[in-house]
Amino acid sequence: MKQKILVCRALFPVVIERLAQYFEVDYHDRDAPLEPADLAARLADKDGAITLLSDRIDEATIAAASRLRVVSNVAVGYNNFDLAALARAGVSATHTPGVLDETTADTAWALIFASARRIVSADRWLRAGNWQGWQFHDPWLGNDVHHATLGILGMGRIGQAVARRAAGFSMPVIYHNRQRLAVADEAACKASWVDKETLLRNADFLVLLVPYSAATHHCIGSKELALMKPQASLINVARGGIVDDAALIEALQQRQIAGAALDVFENEPALDACFLTLDNVVLTPHIGSSSAATRLAMAQRAADNLIDALHGRRPPNLLNPEVWAARQLMTKEIVR
Numbered sequence: 001m002k003q004k005i006l007v008c009r010a011l012f013p014v015v016i017e018r019l020a021q022y023f024e025v026d027y028h029d030r031d032a033p034l035e036p037a038d039l040a041a042r043l044a045d046k047d048g049a050i051t052l053l054s055d056r057i058d059e060a061t062i063a064a065a066s067r068l069r070v071v072s073n074v075a076v077g078y079n080n081f082d083l084a085a086l087a088r089a090g091v092s093a094t095h096t097p098g099v100l101d102e103t104t105a106d107t108a109w110a111l112i113f114a115s116a117r118r119i120v121s122a123d124r125w126l127r128a129g130n131w132q133g134w135q136f137h138d139p140w141l142g143n144d145v146h147h148a149t150l151g152i153l154g155m156g157r158i159g160q161a162v163a164r165r166a167a168g169f170s171m172p173v174i175y176h177n178r179q180r181l182a183v184a185d186e187a188a189c190k191a192s193w194v195d196k197e198t199l200l201r202n203a204d205f206l207v208l209l210v211p212y213s214a215a216t217h218h219c220i221g222s223k224e225l226a227l228m229k230p231q232a233s234l235i236n237v238a239r240g241g242i243v244d245d246a247a248l249i250e251a252l253q254q255r256q257i258a259g260a261a262l263d264v265f266e267n268e269p270a271l272d273a274c275f276l277t278l279d280n281v282v283l284t285p286h287i288g289s290s291s292a293a294t295r296l297a298m299a300q301r302a303a304d305n306l307i308d309a310l311h312g313r314r315p316p317n318l319l320n321p322e323v324w325a326a327r328q329l330m331t332k333e334i335v336r
Contacts, residue, residue: 009028090327100297125140203232252278
C-alpha cells in the first residue's frame with residue numbers, strides 16, 4: 001500500500017503527478033489555506049505533508065496525527081512550524097533554501113527602485129488623468145539609486161545576492177550580521193561590515209533580510225527608525241514582525257524617513273490599513289519569490305524532501321536533524 005500524504009495548497013500539476021507516483025495524495029487544490037480544524041483532521045491518517053507558511057503545524061495540529069513522519073515546507077522560512085512540538089512527536093521538518101535567493105534579490109531591487117523613484121504613486125496619478133504634460137520641477141522628484149549607500153541587515157545568501165547587484169550602480173555596500181562574512185565573501189559582495197547603529201545612520205536604502213524569530217521581533221522600531229536618514233528608504237523582503245509596523249507608519253506619516261517598500265507585514269494578510277493611506281510606501285503581497293521558475297523549483301524541492309524522508313533517505317534540507325537521527329537509531333534497534 002502507498003503511504004498517504006497531504007498537500008495543503010494548490011501546486012503545479014507536474015509536482016502533484018510526481019507525488020502521485022509514490023504516494024496516495026490528499027490534495028487541497030485551492031490557493032487558500034485549510035482551516036486549522038480541517039488541517040488537523042486531514043493530517044490524522046497521513047505519513048507526510050507538504051505545507052506553506054500559512055499552514056500552522058503545532059502541537060494541537062499534530063496531536064492526532066500518529067502516523068506523521070515529515071512535514072515539508074514550500075518556503076525558506078519556517079515560523080509556521082513549532083519545531084519543539086514536532087521534535088516531541090518525532091516528526092522531521094524540512095524547508096526549501098537556496099532555490100529562491102536570486103529571485104528574491106531581484107524583488108528587493110524592484111522595491112528599491114519603486115521607492116526611490118516613486119513609481120507606484122506616479123503610475124496611479126497618471127492613470128487618474130492628472131498628467132497635463134512634462135514638467136521640470138514636477139511632483140515626482142525622487143532619490144537617486146546610483147552612488148547611494150546600500151545597507152543590508154542580514155547577510156545570508158539572499159543578502160549577498162542583493163549586495164552583488166549593487167556594483168552595477170556604483171553603490172557602496174555596508175551590512176550588519178551576527179557573524180561577519182569571510183574575507184573572500186565580503187570581497188565578492190564588495191561589502192563592509194558595520195555595527196547596527198552605523199548601518200542605520202548611513203544607509204540610503206536599508207534592506208531587511210534577517211529571519212523572523214523572538215530575537216528579531218521588532219528589531220526595527222521607533223528607536224531604529226529615528227537613527228535613519230530623512231532621505232532613506234526601508235525595504236523589507238524578509239518577514240513581517242521584524243518591523244514594528246505601527247512605528248513605521250508613524251515615521252512615514254511624519255516624513256521621518258523618505259519612504260518604505262514592503263513585501264511582508266505583521267499579521268498578514270490583515271495588514272494595518274493605515275499603510276493604504278500613505279503615498280510614500282510601496283506595498284506588494286508577499287511576492288518575493290514569485291517567478292514561475294522559482295516557485296516550481298521550490299515545490300519540486302519540497303517534493304524531493306518529502307520523497308526522501310518517506311523512503312528512508314535523509315532529506316537534504318532538514319530543520320531538525322536530531323529527530324531524523326533518533327528515528328534512524330530506533331529503526332536500527334527494531335531491526336536488531
